[in-house]
Amino acid sequence: MAEPVEHIPDEDVVSRLIDAPHKVSADDELKWECVFEFPAGQPESVVWRKYKPAIDDVHRSGCERQKTKRVDKPAWTYKGAISSAVGSIRAIRNARGHGFQVLHEPSEGQEHAEVAYLVGGDALQKNDKTELKSMLRDAFADQDPHDCSEG
Numbered sequence: 001m002a003e004p005v006e007h008i009p010d011e012d013v014v015s016r017l018i019d020a021p022h023k024v025s026a027d028d029e030l031k032w033e034c035v036f037e038f039p040a041g042q043p044e045s046v047v048w049r050k051y052k053p054a055i056d057d058v059h060r061s062g063c064e065r066q067k068t069k070r071v072d073k074p075a076w077t078y079k080g081a082i083s084s085a086v087g088s089i090r091a092i093r094n095a096r097g098h099g100f101q102v103l104h105e106p107s108e109g110q111e112h113a114e115v116a117y118l119v120g121g122d123a124l125q126k127n128d129k130t131e132l133k134s135m136l137r138d139a140f141a142d143q144d145p146h147d148c149s150e151g
Contacts, residue, residue, distance in 0.1 A: 003106035010087030014046040014102060014113055015058045017065060018143055020077045028079070028145075032137050035082070036115065038129065043116035047081070048104065051111035055081065055144050061111070063148035080145040088139040089115060097121045098128050100136065 008014075016035065018024060023034045036044050052058050062078035069076040086102045093099040097120030105114045117124055117132070 003110050005106060006104045008048060008050075008086050008102055008104055008113060010085065010090060012086050013049040013083050014086055014089070014115070015049060015052075015055070015081040015083040016044070016046050016140070017058070017062045017081055018079045019062075019066075019069075020079050021075060024079050030082075030143060033133075036133055036136055038117060038133075041117060041124070043103075043105075043114035045105075045108070046102070046113050046115055048111050048113040049083070055083075058083075059144075059146040059148075062146060066148050078146065078148055080143045082140040082143050084140045089136065092132065092135045092139060093120070094128060094131050094135065096125075096128060098124055098132060100132065 018030065018035065020028075023031055025031055038044060047058050047061060049058070052061060058081045059078075062081065066076060066078040089100050089102050091099075099118045099120065101116050101118040103114050103116065105112050115136070117129075
């Protein structure tokens with residue numbers, strides 16, 4: 001039986017898993033243009049901290065993902081997570097009324113949520129997407145780094 005979809009309160013926190021080499025440069029700097037890409041307008045995955053309350057819980061998920069991904073991509077490395085309050089993400093709006101929504105998507109695990117564009121009025125343009133991603137960056141705290149080999 002599928003997990004029920006729940007409303008995520010604004011005061012809750014979500015975390016985005018950060019991996020290398022895709023989202024992190026060789027000198028361990030975040031490549032923000034790759035942290036949230038929304039390919040073809042698709043939502044991006046985050047971990048709902050209601051179900052993974054401690055950052056160490058999130059890191060354990062990241063390390064599990066590393067094990068799975070390395071089967072096909074040996075260089076794939078979990079590097080940590082960035083976190084934000086859901087309300088901060090939902091509060092983002094540009095001048096044209098576009099923003100983001102945060103939705104529970106338990107089909108990929110009870111803790112799985114997604115950040116998606118929230119289109120307000122006119123169609124979302126390329127410059128809207130660029131502006132919104134910049135605003136989204138400002139909603140997230142600095143990366144909490146992690147190395148899965150450290151236990």
